Amino acid sequence: MPAVTVENPLTLPRVSTPDPVHSTARPVLAVATAPEGYEGEGFPVRRAFAKINQKFLDPFIMMDQMGEVDYAAGEPKGTPWHPHRGFETVTYIIDGTFIHRDSHGGGGTITDGDTQWMTAGSGLLHIETPPESLVRSGGLFHGLQLWVNLPASDKMIAPKYQDIRGGSVKLLSTEDGGALLRVIAGELDGHQGPGTTFTPITMIHASINPGAQITLPWRSDFNALAYGLAGNGSAGTEQRPFHRGQAVVFGDGDSLTLRADEKQDSRDNNFEVVILGGLPIREPVAHYGPFVMNSHRELQQAMEDFQAGRLGTVPADAN
Numbered sequence: 001m002p003a004v005t006v007e008n009p010l011t012l013p014r015v016s017t018p019d020p021v022h023s024t025a026r027p028v029l030a031v032a033t034a035p036e037g038y039e040g041e042g043f044p045v046r047r048a049f050a051k052i053n054q055k056f057l058d059p060f061i062m063m064d065q066m067g068e069v070d071y072a073a074g075e076p077k078g079t080p081w082h083p084h085r086g087f088e089t090v091t092y093i094i095d096g097t098f099i100h101r102d103s104h105g106g107g108g109t110i111t112d113g114d115t116q117w118m119t120a121g122s123g124l125l126h127i128e129t130p131p132e133s134l135v136r137s138g139g140l141f142h143g144l145q146l147w148v149n150l151p152a153s154d155k156m157i158a159p160k161y162q163d164i165r166g167g168s169v170k171l172l173s174t175e176d177g178g179a180l181l182r183v184i185a186g187e188l189d190g191h192q193g194p195g196t197t198f199t200p201i202t203m204i205h206a207s208i209n210p211g212a213q214i215t216l217p218w219r220s221d222f223n224a225l226a227y228g229l230a231g232n233g234s235a236g237t238e239q240r241p242f243h244r245g246q247a248v249v250f251g252d253g254d255s256l257t258l259r260a261d262e263k264q265d266s267r268d269n270n271f272e273v274v275i276l277g278g279l280p281i282r283e284p285v286a287h288y289g290p291f292v293m294n295s296h297r298e299l300q301q302a303m304e305d306f307q308a309g310r311l312g313t314v315p316a317d318a319n
Contacts, residue, residue: 003094003112004166005207009173009180015189017175018217018255025215026224026253028236029056034065034227034245043077043141044069048227048247056223056249058280059199061087061147061292065229065245068095068142075138078129081314083306084120086155087292088148088198091116092184092205094229096141097134102126103312106161113166115184117195121150121157123302123311144229144274146203151281152294154198168194178212181205186277189217201278208233208260208271215257222277224250226258231271233260244268 006012032051039045048063078098091098092115100116101107103125110116118126130141150157170183170193181188185195186202195203202222208214218224225247226235232243235250237257242248250256260271286293291302305311 004169004171004182005180006171008177010177012171012173012180013191014175015172015181015191015216017215023217023255024220024253025237026218026250026256028238028240028248029251030249031235031240031242032247032249034247039064039066039079043067046245049225052225052247052249054285057225058223058282058285059149059201059278060225060276061149061285061287063144063146063227063276065227066141066143066145068140068230070140071134071138073136073138076130076135076141079127081125081127082290083123083125083302083311084118084290085123085293085302085305085311086120086298087150088117088119090146090148090185090195090203091118091128091143092146093143094205096139096143097131098143099129099131100126101315102159102161103314104159104161106159108163110163113169115162115164115166115169115195117162117164117185119150119157119160119198121155121159123305124159125312125314146276147292148197148199148201148278149281149285149292150198152283155293157198162196164194170194174212174214176212179206179208179214181214199278199281201276204275205229206258206273206275208258208273210260210264210270211262213257213259215255216275218254218256218277220252220254222279224256225276226250226256227274227276229272229274231260231264231268233258233271233273235259
């Protein structure tokens with residue numbers, strides 16, 4: 001880890017460090033440890049935001065860290081066909097390979113730094129599976145799946161699928177070259193990532209060198225979250241410790257600071273962090289299983305539509 005990198009970050013465009021005199025550093029409100037569980041047919045996940053109040057997550061619903069797991073031959077697992085309505089799923093593969101297919105015609109294979117962005121909108125069925133070659137051989141698998149809410153006005157839009165290749169991700173560095181920043185979606189300091197979003201968000205995967213500190217400009221109207229994928233470090237100017245499997249909630253401000261500890265675990269070269277922010281939707285959230293709506297009645301309607309086949313059907317060649 002990670003799959004998309006460069007030998008010399010100093011060759012990349014730089015993100016300017018905000019002037020502390022004219023910017024407000026975001027304080028750390030909380031650090032939460034993600035509980036571990038299983039998803040789909042039994043692959044291990046960490047529920048990154050399970051212990052965070054929804055008011056700090058908006059517009060995000062949840063995020064799972066899938067793996068990191070080194071499968072033996074015959075062990076790789078995926079999900080069966082299942083429905084979604086009312087939000088977007090963002091699947092980012094750091095190591096390994098996943099195949100996506102949905103009832104609306106979207107799909108493809110993503111691997112090593114690729115992202116699939118599925119806007120469920122009015123509803124569809126989809127499936128995520130490892131390729132047969134990975135099932136036969138086993139191997140390393142590690143990724144993230146993020147759920148991004150849609151406002152009521154967009155919940156019933158037509159489904160959409162974006163295939164974001166790792167090579168299209170916007171690569172940036174900090175002024176001193178101490179970190180590599182991958183902008184997957186949204187904007188950072190005037191640099192735009194490839195992902196197109198209905199709800200304004202920014203999603204970044206940062207690799208921070210041991211001992212390095214980054215301070216990034218951050219939209220003051222966005223929330224701000226960070227999640228440790230690997231390694232250890234601290235958040236905020238107060239240097240609140242956090243590490244692999246922990247999420248950080250930042251308060252208000254227009255800049256955020258992360259620092260990697262001088263000494264990392266032997267298995268981690270850098271402090272690997274996902275940084276997220278978005279414009280809060282500030283609408284009621286009714287969430288049940290694969291549906292994210294605004295009311296319980298809308299959840300009931302989604303279930304009825306699924307049972308009646310109105311969210312799509314499994315393609316005949318998939319049976």
